[in-house]
Amino acid sequence: MKGSRRPATFALVTTLVLPLVLQAQSAPPKKDAAIYQKHADDPVLKEMEDRDKKAAEDAAALTEKIVDEQEALKRKEEESKPDLRFDMKGIARPSGPDAFQVKAWFSPPVAQYLTGTCWSFSTTSYFESEVKRLSGKEIKLSEMWNAYHEYLDRARRYVSTRGNSPFEEGSETEAVARIWKVYGTVPEQAYPGICAKDGRHDHVGMVREMQAYLAYCKANNSWDEGQILDALKEIMNKTMGAPPAEVKWEGRTYTPQAFLKSVCRLDMDDYASFVSTTSLPFWTSGYVKLAGNWWKFGDYHNLPLDEWYATLLAAVKAGSTTVLEGDVDEPGYSGEEKIAVIPSFDIPQAFIDQDAREFRFDNGTTADEHNIHLVGWTSVGGADWFLIKDSARAARKAPPEGYLYYRADYVKLKMLTYTLHKDFAKGVLAKFN
Numbered sequence: 552m553k554g555s556r557r558p559a560t561f562a563l564v565t566t567l568v569l570p571l572v573l574q575a576q577s578a579p580p581k582k583d584a585a586i587y588q589k590h591a592d593d594p595v596l597k598e599m600e601d602r603d604k605k606a607a608e609d610a611a612a613l614t615e616k617i618v619d620e621q622e623a624l625k626r627k628e629e630e631s632k633p634d635l636r637f638d639m640k641g642i643a644r645p646s647g648p649d650a651f652q653v654k655a656w657f658s659p660p661v662a663q664y665l666t667g668t669c670w671s672f673s674t675t676s677y678f679e680s681e682v683k684r685l686s687g688k689e690i691k692l693s694e695m696w697n698a699y700h701e702y703l704d705r706a707r708r709y710v711s712t713r714g715n716s717p718f719e720e721g722s723e724t725e726a727v728a729r730i731w732k733v734y735g736t737v738p739e740q741a742y743p744g745i746c747a748k749d750g751r752h753d754h755v756g757m758v759r760e761m762q763a764y765l766a767y768c769k770a771n772n773s774w775d776e777g778q779i780l781d782a783l784k785e786i787m788n789k790t791m792g793a794p795p796a797e798v799k800w801e802g803r804t805y806t807p808q809a810f811l812k813s814v815c816r817l818d819m820d821d822y823a824s825f826v827s828t829t830s831l832p833f834w835t836s837g838y839v840k841l842a843g844n845w846w847k848f849g850d851y852h853n854l855p856l857d858e859w860y861a862t863l864l865a866a867v868k869a870g871s872t873t874v875l876e877g878d879v880d881e882p883g884y885s886g887e888e889k890i891a892v893i894p895s896f897d898i899p900q901a902f903i904d905q906d907a908r909e910f911r912f913d914n915g916t917t918a919d920e921h922n923i924h925l926v927g928w929t930s931v932g933g934a935d936w937f938l939i940k941d942s943a944r945a946a947r948k949a950p951p952e953g954y955l956y957y958r959a960d961y962v963k964l965k966m967l968t969y970t971l972h973k974d975f976a977k978g979v980l981a982k983f984n
Contacts, residue, residue: 653870702783
C-alpha cells in the first residue's frame with residue numbers, strides 16, 4: 552500500500568508546490584523605502600545634556616559676575632586712592648595768562664581728548680607760532696595729519712623689524728619735523744582728522760584694532776608691507792578720515808609739501824633739539840634713549856644744565872616759544888592748582904643740579920611722558936614762571952582751560968628736551984663739535 556501511494560504524493564508536490572517555488576525564485580526582491588521620521592531624543596540623555604548646559608551657563612554667568620565685581624572693585628580702589636600732593640595755597644604764582652610779562656603769539660588751546668598725541672598737538676602749536684613769528688600769518692595746522700602719517704611710519708618700522716618695534720601712540724617732538732620733510736603739512740580745516748559726531752578725538756578703539764591686526768600678521772608671519780598699510784588705512788579712515796592729496800588755500804591749490812614750503816615757509820632744518828644728560832658727552836650731539844624715540848633720532852644737542860636752562864630762558868625772553876618734553880606725574884604737578892613746582896620733601900630747590908636731574912632720568916622717575924608748548928615768561932617771588940599751553944585734561948581741571956604755570960625748578964628737574972629755531976641758540980650751537 553505504501554508503495555502504491557508514494558507516486559501520487561510526489562506528483563501532488565510536484566504539481567502544486569514546485570511551480571510556486573520556482574515562481575518565488577524568479578520574482579524581483581521587495582525593496583525597503585527610505586522615509587523621514589521625527590527625531591526622538593532619549594529622555595534620559597536629554598535631561599543630562601540640559602543639566603550640563605545649564606551648569607555651564609551658570610558657571611559662565613558666575614565667572615562674569617565675579618570678574619565684573621573685581622573690575623568694579625579695582626576701579627573703586629583706583630578712584631578712591633588719593634594722589635600725593637601738598638598744600639600749594641601759599642605758593643606765590645602768576646594770577647593767570649595775562650600776568651606774564653613776555654608772551655608770544657599762539658593759537659588758542661585745543662584738547663587731544665582720548666589720544667596719545669600730545670607730541671603732535673604741542674609741536675604743531677609751536678610751528679603755528681613760528682609761522683606767525685616769521686611771516687605774520689596765522690594758520691591753524693592739522694594735528695591729526697601728523698598722527699595719521701606717524702601711525703603708518705611706525706607700521707613700516709614694525710614690518711621691517713618683523714614685529715620687534717613697538718606700535719603705540721606716543722612719539723617725540725622731533726617726529727613732526729621728520730613727517731613734514733616727507734609728507735608736508737595741511738591746514739586744520741583741510742584735515743580735522745575726526746569722524747565722530749561729537750567732534751572729540753578718540754583713538755582707543757582704532758589703536759586697539761590696528762595693534763590686533765599687526766599682532767595677527769606677526770603670529771602668521773605675514774609681512775606684505777603694502778597690504779598691511781592698506782589695511783591700517785582702512786581702519787584709520789573710519790575714525791580719522793582719509794587725508795587729502797591736495798589742499799585749497801586763498802584761492803590756490805597746493806600739495807601738502809608745497810603748502811609747507813610756499814605758504815608756511817618753514818624749513819625743518821632750521822630747528823635744533825636740546826637735552827641735558829650725562830649719558831652723552833656735553834657739547835656733542837647724539838642719540839638719547841627715550842620711550843617715544845622709536846625711530847632712533849640721534850641729533851639731540853647735549854648741554855650742561857646751566858647752559859640748557861639759560862638758553863631756554865633767553866630764547867623765551869627774546870620772543871620765542873618752544874616745545875618742552877618731560878614728566879608730569881609728580882606731587883608738585885596739579886591741574887586743580889594749575890601749577891608745576893618741586894616740593895621740598897622731594898628735593899630742596901638749592902640741591903637741584905645736574906646729578907639730581909640725571910638720577911631721576913636714570914631710575915625712570917623722569918620720563919618722556921608729555922609734551923607741552925611753552926609760550927610765555929614772568930617773574931613772581933624772584934622765580935621764573937613759564938606759561939604753558941597744554942592739550943591734556945590736567946590743564947582743563949580749573950579755569951582758564953588749556954593753561955598751566957611751570958616754575959623754574961620744575962623745568963630744570965623734570966623737563967628733558969626742548970626745540971628752538973637755531974637763530975635763538977647761535978651762541979651754544981657754535982660751540983658744538
